Amino acid sequence: xxxxxxxxxxxxxxxxxxxxxxxxxxxxxxxxxxxxxxxxxxxxxxxxxxxxxxxxxxxxxxxxxxxxxxxxxxxxxxxxxxxxxxxxxxxxxxxxxxxxxxxxxxxxxxxxxxxxxxxxxxxxxxxxxxxxxxxxxxxxxxxxxxxxxxxxxxxxxxxxxxxxxxxxxxxxxxxxxxxxxxxxxxxxxxxxxxxxxxxxxxxxxxxxxxxxxxxxxxxxxxxxxxxxxxxxxxxxxxxxxxxxxxxxxxxxxxxxxxxxxxxxxxxxxxxxxxxxxxxxxxxxxxxxxxxxxxxxxxxxxxxxxxxx
Amino acid sequence: xxxxxxxxxxxxxxxxxxxxxxxxxxxxxxxxxxxxxxxxxxxxxxxxxxxxxxxxxxxxxxxxxxxxxxxxxxxxxxxxxxxxxxxxxxxxxxxxxxxxxxxxxxxxxxxxxxxxxxxxxxxxxxxxxxxxxxxxxxxxxxxxxxxxxxxxxxxxxxxxxxxxxxxxxxxxxxxxxxxxxxxxxxxxxxxxxxxxxxxxxxxxxxxxxxxxxxxxxxxxxxxxxxxxxxxxxxxxxxxxxxxxxxxxxxxxxxxxxxxxxxxxxxxxxxxxxxxxxxxxxxxxxxxxxxxxxxxxxxxxxxxxxxxxxxxxxxxxxxxxxxxxxxx
Amino acid sequence: xxxxxxxxxxxxxxxxxxxxxxxxxxxxxxxxxxxxxxxxxxxxxxxxxxxxxxxxxxxxxxxxxxxxxxxxxxxxxxxxxxxxxxxxxxxxxxxxxxxxxxxxxxxxxxxxxxxxxxxxxxxxxxxxxxxxxxxxxxxxxxxxxxxxxxxxxxxxxxxxxxxxxxxxxxxxxxxxxxxxxxxxxxxxxxxxxxxxxxxxxxxxxxxxxxxxxxxxxxxxxxxxxxxxxxxxxxxxxxxxxxxxxxxxxxxxxxxxxxxxxxxxxxxxxxxxxxxxxxxxxxxxxxxxxxxxxxxxxxx
Numbered sequence: 001x002x003x004x005x006x007x008x009x010x011x012x013x014x015x016x017x018x019x020x021x022x023x024x025x026x027x028x029x030x031x032x033x034x035x036x037x038x039x040x041x042x043x044x045x046x047x048x049x050x051x052x053x054x055x056x057x058x059x060x061x062x063x064x065x066x067x068x069x070x071x072x073x074x075x076x077x078x079x080x081x082x083x084x085x086x087x088x089x090x091x092x093x094x095x096x097x098x099x100x101x102x103x104x105x106x107x108x109x110x111x112x113x114x115x116x117x118x119x120x121x122x123x124x125x126x127x128x129x130x131x132x133x134x135x136x137x138x139x140x141x142x143x144x145x146x147x148x149x150x151x152x153x154x155x156x157x158x159x160x161x162x163x164x165x166x167x168x169x170x171x172x173x174x175x176x177x178x179x180x181x182x183x184x185x186x187x188x189x190x191x192x193x194x195x196x197x198x199x200x201x202x203x204x205x206x207x208x209x210x211x212x213x214x215x216x217x218x219x220x221x222x223x224x225x226x227x228x229x230x231x232x233x234x235x236x237x238x239x240x241x242x243x244x245x246x247x248x249x250x251x252x253x254x255x256x257x258x259x260x261x262x263x264x265x266x267x268x269x270x271x272x273x274x275x276x277x278x279x280x281x282x283x284x285x286x287x288x289x290x291x292x293x294x295x296x297x298x299x300x301x302x303x304x305x306x307x308x
Numbered sequence: 309x310x311x312x313x314x315x316x317x318x319x320x321x322x323x324x325x326x327x328x329x330x331x332x333x334x335x336x337x338x339x340x341x342x343x344x345x346x347x348x349x350x351x352x353x354x355x356x357x358x359x360x361x362x363x364x365x366x367x368x369x370x371x372x373x374x375x376x377x378x379x380x381x382x383x384x385x386x387x388x389x390x391x392x393x394x395x396x397x398x399x400x401x402x403x404x405x406x407x408x409x410x411x412x413x414x415x416x417x418x419x420x421x422x423x424x425x426x427x428x429x430x431x432x433x434x435x436x437x438x439x440x441x442x443x444x445x446x447x448x449x450x451x452x453x454x455x456x457x458x459x460x461x462x463x464x465x466x467x468x469x470x471x472x473x474x475x476x477x478x479x480x481x482x483x484x485x486x487x488x489x490x491x492x493x494x495x496x497x498x499x500x501x502x503x504x505x506x507x508x509x510x511x512x513x514x515x516x517x518x519x520x521x522x523x524x525x526x527x528x529x530x531x532x533x534x535x536x537x538x539x540x541x542x543x544x545x546x547x548x549x550x551x552x553x554x555x556x557x558x559x560x561x562x563x564x565x566x567x568x569x570x571x572x573x574x575x576x577x578x579x580x581x582x583x584x585x586x587x588x589x590x591x592x593x594x595x596x597x598x599x600x601x602x603x604x605x606x607x608x609x610x611x612x613x614x615x616x617x618x619x620x621x622x623x624x625x626x627x628x629x630x631x632x633x634x635x
Numbered sequence: 636x637x638x639x640x641x642x643x644x645x646x647x648x649x650x651x652x653x654x655x656x657x658x659x660x661x662x663x664x665x666x667x668x669x670x671x672x673x674x675x676x677x678x679x680x681x682x683x684x685x686x687x688x689x690x691x692x693x694x695x696x697x698x699x700x701x702x703x704x705x706x707x708x709x710x711x712x713x714x715x716x717x718x719x720x721x722x723x724x725x726x727x728x729x730x731x732x733x734x735x736x737x738x739x740x741x742x743x744x745x746x747x748x749x750x751x752x753x754x755x756x757x758x759x760x761x762x763x764x765x766x767x768x769x770x771x772x773x774x775x776x777x778x779x780x781x782x783x784x785x786x787x788x789x790x791x792x793x794x795x796x797x798x799x800x801x802x803x804x805x806x807x808x809x810x811x812x813x814x815x816x817x818x819x820x821x822x823x824x825x826x827x828x829x830x831x832x833x834x835x836x837x838x839x840x841x842x843x844x845x846x847x848x849x850x851x852x853x854x855x856x857x858x859x860x861x862x863x864x865x866x867x868x869x870x871x872x873x874x875x876x877x878x879x880x881x882x883x884x885x886x887x888x889x890x891x892x893x894x895x896x897x898x899x900x901x902x903x904x905x906x907x908x909x910x911x912x913x914x915x916x917x918x919x920x921x922x923x924x925x926x927x928x929x930x931x932x933x934x
């Protein structure tokens with residue numbers, strides 16, 4: 001088992017190399033000059049050239065790629081063009097906020113989405129099912145930033161119940177979490193519903209029924225475990241997606257997380273931050289996927305057997 | 309014959325079952341009459357789509373809720389009118405007094421629950437006598453041994469068993485509560501021929517040991533010949549021939565033309581035939597059944613009356629044939 | 636008899652969608668009221684986008700500023716009210732539909748095209764090519780889509796075409812996977828061997844047999860994808876990295892509107908609702924198609 005984990009961990013590296021490569025290409029398609037931005041408009045060409053040289057920007061792209069990778073292995077991701085601080089530290093400082101946001105949102109999404117999905121499947125074609133389906137599709141179509149704005153409108157500006165931006169207390173998290181959780185809950189409920197419907201049509205459910213099991217028992221003991229296994233993968237993907245996809249929500253609610261930082265960095269062409277954050281998020285994504293696979297292996301006896 | 313005097317274990321009278329879909333109504337069963345005594349083995353023979361599985365599902369009331377409906381008829385099991393029972397009462401019957409095993413053992417077992425637990429579940433669901441957990445677990449061991457599986461394997465999962473062994477597990481689950489009637493829906497179709505033989509032999513053994521009545525649903529006359537006391541031939545939702553083993557295999561003059569076709573289509577290892585001899589045509593579309601005798605479009609001995617009028621049941625002792633030829 | 640009937644019992648054949656099957660799918664879809672609702676509204680939106688100039692003249696209604704009529708609530712003259720520059724919101728939203736629809740549909744088509752090429756190449760050539768392509772797709776999927784689009788827009792520069800390229804790219808990996816899976820299943824089927832044996836060219840065989848089966852999945856995913864891209868495009872414009880004001884793109888409209896939303900919430904509600912309804916219709920249609928196409932999920 002540990003060999004499998006080690007192998008998977010090693011496989012992450014080539015993909016990360018690819019990721020760095022992709023970002024490098026993207027950021028260097030057009031020669032936008034960070035030196036110019038840092039120094040401002042009045043800078044002389046000479047000053048710009050000198051800064052460029054200092055930052056290593058005058059070297060060919062491929063060479064810079066290799067150097068970056070080499071430094072990355074030593075966890076040296078350079079310094080922010082804007083603040084001059086080591087990038088790694090900055091990212092680490094902003095990470096907890098995003099982590100909390102993603103965690104809470106995923107949890108809420110699962111707590112809401114999965115039971116509703118099961119309910120929908122068990123009562124297929126009923127009014128409840130149809131209304132839940134439409135609600136889910138509705139929530140999945142809401143632009144998250146608009147949902148955020150609407151929540152702010154109602155709860156902050158209207159009812160004056162919740163703070164509209166910043167962090168500090170749990171209250172600050174309520175609306176952002178809702179904004180992120182609701183669409184994810186909708187998606188999860190759809191997936192759960194589909195998985196449950198498929199599972200309920202399996203032959204072993206028929207066997208259970210022929211044994212004289214009650215409906216409740218069939219759902220609880222037989223259907224759920226089989227149906228929820230793929231759903232775990234989706235929860236993992238939701239969590240990973242929220243880590244990287246909460247950018248706009250962080251901006252709307254003024255939360256100092258990674259998403260906010262990335263957008264700022266892109267706008268100001270602060271490339272080291274962009275590179276490192278992307279790398280960071282990609283690594284997290286893959287680690288989460290690995291974790292999900294491992295969980296799978298624990299709960300599905302068929303897969304567990306492959307590792308014995 | 310014992311038939312007349314003994315009270316039957318299972319009696320089906322005039323059973324009509326339809327499946328409704330948005331497009332059409334499927335007439336799956338069109339008035340079935342069956343009778344089974346204790347410890348008897350009845351073979352239900354027919355092609356795919358004849359209504360065999362529907363019959364079995366009807367007995368246990370396992371028809372799909374939204375689409376299947378029992379339009380008419382009665383099913384009486386040991387004096388109990390099954391169609392009139394509440395769902396809770398029916399659940400008490402399922403798995404405990406009447407058990408059913410299904411065709412494909414590969415998919416009939418829950419992949420994430422151990423084999424032992426699946427058998428245990430059957431016992432727990434019907435633990436009216438209030439046996440202790442220890443006693444129940446003992447019974448699991450007992451039943452595993454009975455079907456020829458080492459009780460130590462009860463902690464294994466279904467995927468760790470071969471096809472034939474899986475089927476034995478399925479049988480174990482069905483027999484756990486010592487049912488009075490076992491319905492086996494094509495128990496060997498999904499298995500290799502050699503495994504088939506093993507499973508059939510085991511079922512024979514169990515029949516002797518357990519005082520249990522069985523309905524074996526199959527399309528294979530060979531299996532019927534080996535195990536059944538009584539045979540019913542199903543065609544397009546009707547029983548076209550019904551009789552004892554002797555009635556079927558002891559003579560060949562009185563036979564429904566369909567049954568005759570079935571016998572003739574079995575290739576013989578002794579004859580030197582060049583072609584197989586199937587029955588011409590296909591079973592009629594259950595949404596659009598022919599008038600008169602439902603077999604008449606394919607019958608080599610069809611007469612005018614067959615196209616117009618449904619034949620009655622022609623009885624001759626224990627042998628009943630639904631055909632104008634024997635009126 | 637057992638051997639003969641046995642032969643016909645357990646054959647699973649991958650079915651080609653013939654004409655009658657497509658009409659059957661359409662029949663089933665028609666019965667799904669929510670999907671039909673989505674379709675109808677979508678047609679309305681499309682038509683108004685196409686005829687936007689007829690409905691509301693661009694220069695006078697969409698762009699012209701009119702301080703006298705600022706921030707008016709919905710009325711007969713201005714069905715959705717006016718914004719802080721006195722522009723008619725209804726006209727702006729109608730014109731804005733062009734951007735959203737263009738982004739959603741065109742970018743999805745680009746993604747499908749790219750995915751089809753990569754996916755078929757991957758499945759067809761197998762081996763190293765397959766490995767490289769799939770690793771690349773994995774890498775792309777690790778990068779948050781919005782982030783990738785953002786980075787691309789920032790380096791390519793704002794503008795319609797650039798934005799389209801930027802948004803399409805993150806949608807390519809899922810379609811690559813779908814097409815690759817479809818081609819793989821068909822390539823492994825027996826009847827491809829049979830086709831090859833009888834002289835039919837492999838490429839042609841794959842095309843004839845893969846397409847009908849894969850098309851269902853592709854269409855359903857395409858619908859969902861369009862909805863997602865509409866949201867993504869609006870999001871990019873919202874944070875200022877997409878279509879810039881004064882263009883009446885819905886996301887851009889929202890970002891302009893936040894300053895006044897406290898006292899005039901109506902300027903924030905209509906663009907948001909527009910985005911929501913458009914995306915919703917695609918989702919409803921996609922969901923309806925998924926159910927209509929899947930023979931297993933029905934009774």
